[in-house]
Amino acid sequence: MIRLAVLDMAGTTVADDGLVIGAFEAAATDVGIPADGPERERARQYVLDTMGQSKIVVFRNLCDTEELAQKANAAFERAYAAAVDEGHARAIDGAAQAIGRLRDAGVKVALTTGFSGVTQEKLLAALGWQSIADLVLAPGVGVRGRPYPDLILTALMRLGVDGVDEVAALGDTTSDVESALRAGCSVAAGTLTGAHGEKQLYDAGATHVVPTVTEFADLILDNRRKD
Secondary structure (H helix, E strand, O other): OOOEEEEEOEOOOEOOOOHHHHHHHHHHHHOOOOOOOHHHHHHHHHHHHOOOOOHHHHHHHHOOOHHHHHHHHHHHHHHHHHHHHOOOOOEOOOHHHHHHHHHHOOOEEEEEOOOOHHHHHHHHHHHOOOOOOOEEEOOEOOEOOOOOOHHHHHHHHHOOOOOHHHEEEEEOOHHHHHHHHHHOOOEEEEEOOOOOOHHHHHHOOOOEEEOOHHHHHHHHHHHHHHO
16 A cells, blocks of 8 residues: 655646756856857756756766856756746646645655755745645755655655555656666656656656646555555
8 A cells, every 4th residue: 555655846746837947058058058059959958868866966967077067056046946936836737636635545745856955945935835745855965866766765764654665656757767666666657747758757667657646646546445
């Protein structure tokens, strides 16, 4: 029986609407990547391919030095936070209701992200979601971001879930799926509201691919009723 649902934010429960790529463009410009040409195109494609991963890890792979990576990450976080402040953040249709249904049925919910904890808090505040989940987690000291399993396993430990077979995870990227598989989740699901398509998600090993978080909640709750 699933007792914990670990849900990604941007692209899964929160609409992206191009905010991540927009913030990347600002960061790339800030660290001197040319605005046009093959270098920018390669960097942009890498960001798309690695959606869901911790942003500082992405920038470490794009930048020649740690100093530049940190500068790019800070610029990314500023640009994304500014977009949130300007009112561009919105929830995926039905996401709040899906989370509520899971929690009402006794399933604990953790919201995770590849953003910093500060940006995550700003996003939650903009949506009025400060109390929507049992736990919110971002990469930090001792907790690596996706595709590592740390966010899921940390949620399991902090919420007192007995085993990874009682965990279901949902995300919109191959990194989300890989993280869930590494953690040993019974359900490593992908959703089609974000960065990666059905084939990419299944090729990454997704156990299920659902249209939105609403159908993910249906899947979990239907299985609980059968159990």
